[in-house]
Amino acid sequence: MKVVALVSGGKDSCFAMMRCIDYGHQIVALANLIPLDDSVDELDSYMYQTAGHQIIVSYAECMDLPLFRRRIHGSTREHSVNYRMTPGDEVEDMYALLHEVKRQIPSVNAVSSGAIASDYQRMRVESVCSRLGLVSLAFLWKQDQITLLEEMIRRGIVAVTVKVAAIGLNPSEHLGRELKDLKLHLLKLNEKYGIHVCGEGGEYETLTLDCPLFHKARIVMDKYKGILDNPNSTIASVGVLHPLSFHLEQKETSYSTSHLPAVFEVEGNTTFTQASSSKPLDSEFDPDKGEQAVNFRISSTGKNLLSIGCWIQNSSKTSNGLQEDLAAVLRQIELRLGAEGFGWINVLYIHLYISDMKQFALANEVYVKYITNAECHFGVPSRSTIELPLVKCGLGGGYVEVLVAREPEKKKVLHVQSISCWAPSCIGPYSQATQYKGVLYMAGQLGLDPPTMNLCMGGPTAELEQAVQNSEAVAKCFNTSIFTSTFLFVIYCSACLTSSEKIQVQEKLKSSFDSSDSPSFLYVLASDLPKGASVEVKPVIYTPEVEEEMEELEVGKLRTPLENIFGKLQIDKTCYQLCNIKGKLLSCIVSITNTEASKICSQQGDSVFDFQCGSRKHMKSIATFCASIVAKILYESGFSWNDLVILRFYYPTRLLLSADLMDCVFSEAFLDLALDDESIKFGKEPLFNLVPVIGSGQSAHMDDLITCELLASKL
The missing domain is CATH 3.40.50.620 (HUPs)
Incomplete structure (x- = not known):
């Protein structure tokens, strides 16, 4: 330059x-x-x-x-x-x-x-x-x-x-x-x-x-x-x-x-200019165009801290184009925020799922028309972006989840736009990390060499090592460390990785953490990642606001014994990871494998089935089981549905099931749960998000039938 x-x-x-x-x-x-x-x-x-x-x-x-x-x-x-x-x-x-x-x-x-x-x-x-x-x-x-x-x-x-x-x-x-x-x-x-x-x-x-x-x-x-x-x-x-x-x-x-x-x-007077925040991108593109012609699916969770997700339901498996679809989704979220008395200022984190990473620049053009520094004067939200097979599953070209706080003035945002030797810059309206009430939500980190902003050489494990190093640099700005305080660690892997490379990534990551006190790991296989990266990491870190509470993290960050947590719904202990920080924070990853799915269907009296290709009947049994697990985990850990912050169900495209069908069976499962237990009161909108992926799981094999990611907070 x-x-x-x-x-x-x-x-x-x-x-x-x-x-x-x-x-x-x-x-x-x-x-x-x-x-x-x-x-x-x-x-x-x-x-x-x-x-x-x-x-x-x-x-x-x-x-x-x-x-x-x-x-x-x-x-x-x-x-x-x-x-x-x-x-x-x-x-x-x-x-x-x-x-x-x-x-x-x-x-x-x-x-x-x-x-x-x-x-x-x-x-x-x-x-x-x-x-x-x-x-x-x-x-x-x-x-x-x-x-x-x-x-x-x-x-x-x-x-x-x-x-x-x-x-x-x-x-x-x-x-x-x-x-x-x-x-x-x-x-x-x-x-x-x-x-x-x-x-x-x-x-x-x-x-x-x-x-x-x-x-x-x-x-x-x-x-x-x-x-x-x-x-x-x-x-x-x-x-x-x-x-x-x-x-x-x-x-x-x-x-x-x-x-x-x-x-x-x-010399002379200064000329004041500010970047435009008007929504229309140009004369040929109107983000509001066709909003009435498509169906939107909105989900929301929690009470004080909630997640709102929006996708376009598009059973024809075609798209109006990434720009128009993403603008329509962002507009719907903006309207939903407004209906609650919120705005973009309340948003802590944004998960941006797009259908084509080659159009990443176009997606950003839309994004910056909605999320701006002017709109978010307490700090712009952190963000992760991955490509997923959205259109293939009957969704539009853009899918967005936002994490929303009722008290935005309590968030602390780190937004470094300068290119430096410290950590990758965030040039634009998204930040490296956002801290809110004792939790640090870190943006997706790639294996970028900070001063050059290029992917480091050496393959997937080298990228992972650099991404972890970048994450640690960001964490230090909040006087914490990813190696001692992370309770949930998400690893997005590119579909271009070979089986051996995936295992190498997992082994490299495990070696970075103390096995006796490591976080819950979630691996997600994405169609593509920004800059053609092999891996992207996303730590969620416990950062107590009071200094004396640090000792509580060390003794309280324990795996809850789950021998009897599921009652009659038996599940192999290797299928879940749970982290309960003294009844304040709860994270859990549950894996439903083909083997477990067969057991579930058998318990429900269903026939043995090849889960390479699903069906509504079998998926309803699995969805019912997943809803029951979520309820058990929350109750046995001392949390309520109002404490739920994030609830995602990842499902692979190999099931050949549309997003509409998955949405339907999971909605029915949670409705049945509420009917069975009158104390459960759900809102009109689903409290979960369904995320179509190439694969997911607790390990780098990422061969789960369904993976559940749960986060609850009382902070």
Whole structure:
């Protein structure tokens, strides 16, 4: 990509440029924001470093690149971490600056910044990039600061301190000192006081005088003075370096040019623009077209936390096209949310099932017309996307499930849109993870190499290992680990995997977890996955809100003894996995194999049957059994139907049964259950979702006849 680099003069923004080049990008311009008044050295800003701004103009010549500069007219007006476009805010000066860069250099498609730990800064850069259609590159994000400091020095960044503001840093002694000379002192202060060795807590700021990117010249500071901000402080004096004179020293290896790189002063008022959230995609596509001509199937579960699913019932096994079908489904969910007094703001998670992964980009075009940052100001929902044989089973081209919370203000969303070395970015209105009332719902993670966003090499097991690593990076942002706190782990496998590759994936995954305390595993064989991936993982993690509860997880995350749980409905113990976290969370995976199905049908007086091809009669017996199991599991574990969050039944296409028939027999089974037990009260809509797959199960063989996934919560 062609990159404009945001430069403050500090070591971080310079090293971020070096990382961009490491990953094959090209720096084509520099952009810098400076105080409105030249006499001001340092602004009181959470966004911009301005100490040493008098020297930044020399970067254009040192790097032989155009430099765009703008004076900061705004101030901090929007104080929340999630920035929303605000007239008069200092962020709008960045927008105006980058807008002008893009106007003069249309080929620019990415922005580099030196953000390491500040969500406040990163999210504001991402907001501006989103509005301008640019990609945010933040290759230092979440990197270990000691490692970063050592690498910066090792790779030739020569930087001096231009501000100090921390205990242990004395302006008279440490201002103007080179970073390499301060390294040991900074490490000692980190050990003694916990300061950030890269200055991410505002402990110090630097000015880069030379680095490998300065191929024409280096900067030599001839004279400066130190200015004390609070000279009478007894804890930590704040000092700023004010340059008085400097010059450029040409490098012997530099090539000669007959011109000096241009320096552009960007002036004028900011222009406010926001991405359109209107529903119509274009003049030829109307998402509401034909809504009355199709039948929608809506399901819902739970009371305080509920799942809503919607599919198009289409017995003709044809589709109006993925775009029209998906738009119609999203519109129906939007209407259903509205009927409950909800909106997209209430949605925590979205399962997006599509009929053709080759049309993934088109599906996203529809998706972003409904789910937007503007609609979800508490944070956009997390998402997983897989291809399933929808049309083959008589469904439309799109099928959506949403997890809905009644108190959206209690959710915590991690949405990193910048490309970094930390974990895969989510460029668009879907986030890496959403935490709500003690549970972390993580987006589907692929085996992507974060800085390149390409699938890692080495096959399915290598992809799995990278996907697990990416999941752990996300979990750490919530102060937890997938290896100790995951109670449900879903693995989507591509249908292109061979039998041996599936087993290798399972063995690799099992080896990553302690066998004595591993989560419930669910394997789903999908037609295809995004980017042609072999595997996609989706952990669900227990994250207690009170620190003292962590001990409860360790002793409470036990398999419930199920010897007598099913009464007369006997089932092999290997056919279920159950995790009950002290009566607060319940997850269960139940597998109905061909063998178990034969037993069930025999108990009901049905004949032995070849389940490669099902029938209504036999499937009704199995559905009745599944409904009874769900009821038993809930009651024996101390949960009610109102606690039910997710109830999915996965069935394979080899049954040659339509979605309509499956829906009918499972609906009848739950109706019969309610008739047998007057205490059970179901709503008008089904409380389960039926998901057609190539295969599913507790193991990578994925040869179940029916697999049930259950999640209940009292949190």
